[in-house]
Amino acid sequence: MSRLISVKQIESPAPAPGATHKIQPRSFSGVYRRLRIAGGLVLFALYFGVAWLDWGGRQAVLWDLAEKKFHIFSATFWPEDLVLLAAILLICAFGLFFLTVLAGRVWCGYACPQSVWTWVFLWAERLAEGDRNRRLKLDAAPLTANKVARRGMKHGLWLLIGLVTAITFVGYFTPIRGLVADLIAMEASGWAVFWIFFFTSATYLNAGWLREKVCFHMCPYGRFQSSMVDADSLVISYDAARGEPRGSRKKDDLQVSQELGDCIDCQMCVQVCPTGIDIRDGLQMECIGCAACIDACDSIMDKMGYARGLVRYASERDLKGGKTNLLRPRLVGYFVFLALMIGLFSWGVASRPLVTLDVERDRGMYRYTGGGNIENSYLLKLTNKDSSPRYLVIEVGGFEEFSTTGPGGIVVGAGERVEVPLSVAVPSSSLDSGANDVVFEVSTLNQEGAVITGTTTFLGPPKH
Ligand code: SF4
Numbered sequence: 001m002s003r004l005i006s007v008k009q010i011e012s013p014a015p016a017p018g019a020t021h022k023i024q025p026r027s028f029s030g031v032y033r034r035l036r037i038a039g040g041l042v043l044f045a046l047y048f049g050v051a052w053l054d055w056g057g058r059q060a061v062l063w064d065l066a067e068k069k070f071h072i073f074s075a076t077f078w079p080e081d082l083v084l085l086a087a088i089l090l091i092c093a094f095g096l097f098f099l100t101v102l103a104g105r106v107w108c109g110y111a112c113p114q115s116v117w118t119w120v121f122l123w124a125e126r127l128a129e130g131d132r133n134r135r136l137k138l139d140a141a142p143l144t145a146n147k148v149a150r151r152g153m154k155h156g157l158w159l160l161i162g163l164v165t166a167i168t169f170v171g172y173f174t175p176i177r178g179l180v181a182d183l184i185a186m187e188a189s190g191w192a193v194f195w196i197f198f199f200t201s202a203t204y205l206n207a208g209w210l211r212e213k214v215c216f217h218m219c220p221y222g223r224f225q226s227s228m229v230d231a232d233s234l235v236i237s238y239d240a241a242r243g244e245p246r247g248s249r250k251k252d253d254l255q256v257s258q259e260l261g262d263c264i265d266c267q268m269c270v271q272v273c274p275t276g277i278d279i280r281d282g283l284q285m286e287c288i289g290c291a292a293c294i295d296a297c298d299s300i301m302d303k304m305g306y307a308r309g310l311v312r313y314a315s316e317r318d319l320k321g322g323k324t325n326l327l328r329p330r331l332v333g334y335f336v337f338l339a340l341m342i343g344l345f346s347w348g349v350a351s352r353p354l355v356t357l358d359v360e361r362d363r364g365m366y367r368y369t370g371g372g373n374i375e376n377s378y379l380l381k382l383t384n385k386d387s388s389p390r391y392l393v394i395e396v397g398g399f400e401e402f403s404t405t406g407p408g409g410i411v412v413g414a415g416e417r418v419e420v421p422l423s424v425a426v427p428s429s430s431l432d433s434g435a436n437d438v439v440f441e442v443s444t445l446n447q448e449g450a451v452i453t454g455t456t457t458f459l460g461p462p463k464h
Pocket residue numbers: 236269272273274275276277278279286287288289290291292293294
């Protein structure tokens with residue numbers, strides 16, 4: 001049997017979920033905390049960094065609401081590409097399903113923005129008010145200058161993080177460099193200021209005040225994730241067979257130690273839990289899978305000289321002495337579907353036409369021009385979804401004799417849409433009926449053989 005040490009008991013148990021008083025989680029280091037920090041740093045670097053990246057002379061990722069187009073690096077998506085954007089959402093959803101069946105709420109614990117921003121707000125809180133015990137004391141202390149200063153610093157930091165988050169978020173919808181310059185010059189538009197105010201408040205409230213309540217009451221994923229895990233999912237679990245009967249003990253009390261399980265009932269796993277639950281009560285909807293309880297318990301096990309893993313990633317089958325089955329039909333099914341969706345999406349992006357043409361006929365009727373010609377007017381909408389400019393040649397078909405007024409070719413910039421007004425005049429004698437077909441052909445010099453066509457109606461006087 002291992003050598004025993006005494007372990008300090010806690011003075012104030014964490015509140016139960018749903019309790020009205022605030023949860024003050026204890027900070028704890030360990031392997032999973034480092035993983036969480038790494039996940040958070042990657043997310044932060046992507047969120048705050050990508051907004052400032054340029055690609056081909058424009059912001060790399062930008063949802064241009066005014067122009068109704070979405071740039072992601074070299075690709076530009078227009079409203080007609082909505083099906084591809086919907087496919088991205090489907091891929092994300094099935095990726096999440098796959099992860100949940102495999103390992104429970106790993107997404108929530110390591111990469112969900114609500115969790116990551118809450119960890120950062122907790123860090124700011126610790127910076128301003130100290131560790132858990134100091135914060136508990138400060139909560140109970142009367143209002144002094146020190147308390148006001150510390151609270152002020154905490155809320156100031158929270159608001160600052162919220163503000164930077166909000167400016168970056170709005171910067172994904174309106175070019176961020178111009179937005180920041182306008183804010184500094186106090187010339188930002190009313191809408192930009194409104195959304196920055198809105199998202200600052202939302203971040204401050206969600207990560208500072210609501211925290212785990214967002215996961216309990218507002219997040220739909222938290223509701224259905226418990227129905228997705230199965231007996232083979234690797235979820236954070238307490239090994240009751242090893243830990244029970246629980247009980248405190250002195251490190252050297254070998255006799256007590258032999259009578260009890262490995263859980264020394266120190267409640268450290270409860271103190272570190274950001275949602276205030278006790279993992280020893282089994283899998284609960286409130287568990288966000290952050291693994292803080294694993295780090296805490298492993299460190300206690302180290303101090304006691306016991307093997308690590310009393311709280312660990314384990315499947316229900318594993319805890320019952322069986323072997324976890326990773327290759328089960330549901331998991332394989334999600335994986336196959338996910339691979340299929342990614343393949344279809346890649347094919348859809350690669351094979352979509354990079355130049356599109358929409359033809360709108362002028363609302364008016366036909367016009368007579370000199371020499372017995374009939375004229376119709378059109379608006380050609382040319383879109384270049386490519387990452388480089390294209391010279392587009394416009395040709396008209398459908399008639400043997402005709403003349404056009406308008407450009408025969410035009411340069412369309414990368415990710416741009418231009419509207420080209422064009423009139424077609426046809427001798428009245430060449431028209432077969434009152435409504436004839438006219439074909440517009442657009443070819444691109446950069447891509448030999450690629451021709452796109454748009455057919456519409458050419459109106460003339462009725463023929464009897
Ligand atoms: S029970 Fe453990 S994994 Fe779940 S939220 Fe609490 S500390 Fe995180």
